Amino acid sequence: MSEFNQSAFLDPNSVDKLEVPPECSCPSCQSGLIRATEWEEVDANTINVTRVCPECDWSNQQDLDINACLRIDAERDRALDEIESDADELAYAIFAEEAEIMIKALQADLIAPEDIIRSSHRS
Numbered sequence: 001m002s003e004f005n006q007s008a009f010l011d012p013n014s015v016d017k018l019e020v021p022p023e024c025s026c027p028s029c030q031s032g033l034i035r036a037t038e039w040e041e042v043d044a045n046t047i048n049v050t051r052v053c054p055e056c057d058w059s060n061q062q063d064l065d066i067n068a069c070l071r072i073d074a075e076r077d078r079a080l081d082e083i084e085s086d087a088d089e090l091a092y093a094i095f096a097e098e099a100e101i102m103i104k105a106l107q108a109d110l111i112a113p114e115d116i117i118r119s120s121h122r123s
């Protein structure tokens with residue numbers, strides 16, 4: 001029934017095409033999905049960061065300078081924006097598909113006034 005392909009939004013290969021800072025790239029599997037799980041301040045310019053790769057389970061704990069930490073933070077913000085944007089596209093695609101089904105049902109005279117009145121009382 002559905003022609004919409006959700007896997008297009010979950011394609012891990014699309015991540016590789018992005019410019020990922022070295023601190024966010026996995027040295028084991030080259031995934032760009034590395035995330036920092038723990039931060040501990042060492043001094044004003046150094047933070048001890050624990051990073052993990054969700055794809056191959058690589059993990060590392062090391063002291064990174066503040067600029068590397070800012071790049072990790074910026075990459076996280078960029079990734080969150082991308083997820084939000086993908087979610088918006090997905091929501092729109094689902095809405096468009098539902099609207100198309102509704103239009104087809106109306107054109108085929110499959111929806112009577114009672115159907116709309118009944119469904120509005122359901123919620």
Ligand SMILES: [Zn+2]
Nearest residue numbers: 026029053056
């Ligand atoms: Zn990895």
